[in-house]
Amino acid sequence: MDGSPESVRAAVMGSVIAERAGTACQLVHAAPDYWTAASVPELGIDAAELDHATVEHARTLITSSLSGNVPPKLLEALEIKIGRAPMVLAETAHRLGGELIVMGGKHRRGLERIGGSTITHMVRACDLPLLATDGGSPIISRVLVPVDLSYAAKTAIEAGERWARLFGAQLRLMHVVEPMPVVPGFPVTVGDDELYRAAERVLEMSVWPLIDLPGAETVVRRGRAAAAIASEATKWHADLIIVGSHGKGWVDRLLIGSTSERLLHVLPALTLVVPVSKPSGRTRSLEVEPLPWEARAVAGSPRGA
Secondary structure (H helix, E strand, C coil): CCCCCHHHHHHHHHHHHHHHHHCCCEEEEEEECHHHCCCCHHHHHCCHHHHHHHHHHHHHHHHHHHHCCCCHHHHHCCCEECCCHHHHHHHHHHCCEEEEECEEEECCCCCHHHHHHHHHHHHHHCCCEEECCCCCCCCCCCEEEEECCCHHHHHHHHHHHHHHHHHCCEEEEEEEEECCCCCEEEEECCCHHHHHHHHHHHHHHHHHHHCCCCCCCEEECCCHHHEEEEEHHHHHCEEEEEEEECCCHHHHHHCCCCCCHHHHHHHCCCEEEEEEECCCCCCCCCCCCHHHHHHHHHHHHHHHH
């Protein structure tokens, strides 16, 4: 946290979650490393004194912004480290055995998205679930979990059920059927309706049966994933969105982004990004019939007889 209104909301949310879950909450601040920028010998700056002054100034600022918003014991245990925020937060979380990182989200547009933010850097580099707050109420009554047809579905569903049980919330699972991409020189032989029906069959056979929580709803929508999820969250008045992160490479993220990162830019609701490890081997974790374009690719392959 940095003392901003967004980080104050994150601290409040973190304390509420910890109380509900019966676990500990640790406030952490990454202070700027002024010494690195001013490390010129002839200036005669004492690094230790500069670091001490930096930490004490940050403590005063953050304590002032959080006073009256979180339990006093959390402020007393506030941990301040000098360094880059993603590194400080990741190191502290692992050292303390943390299971969740909560950060204040900020709406970003245009060129701001290219450089990313502390949150997006954390999503790319950290292997812990990360919750971005949106400025709404810390009370969660509706949980929306988008799922795809990959191995990530099981992890996302389990996380959704866990949070729904924790807050006694309604749970809705959704899948978005995106239109087939247009690739120059490659004829598209699968229509959107055929794609939709194929996705429904896979969901009924291999995804929806993974749901264990009674009363959970399922919906299927059409469109671009991030936009459809944001629209569903708004119309259904979701308080929390849970998405699984596949861990795309840096080039993919820079050029096309990911659904989770696009949602973090717009924050239609509290957004929890859950990292999903790729299963070992090349076999699918969901045993399903091939989708239309997969079946045709095999049938048209010289090896597919």
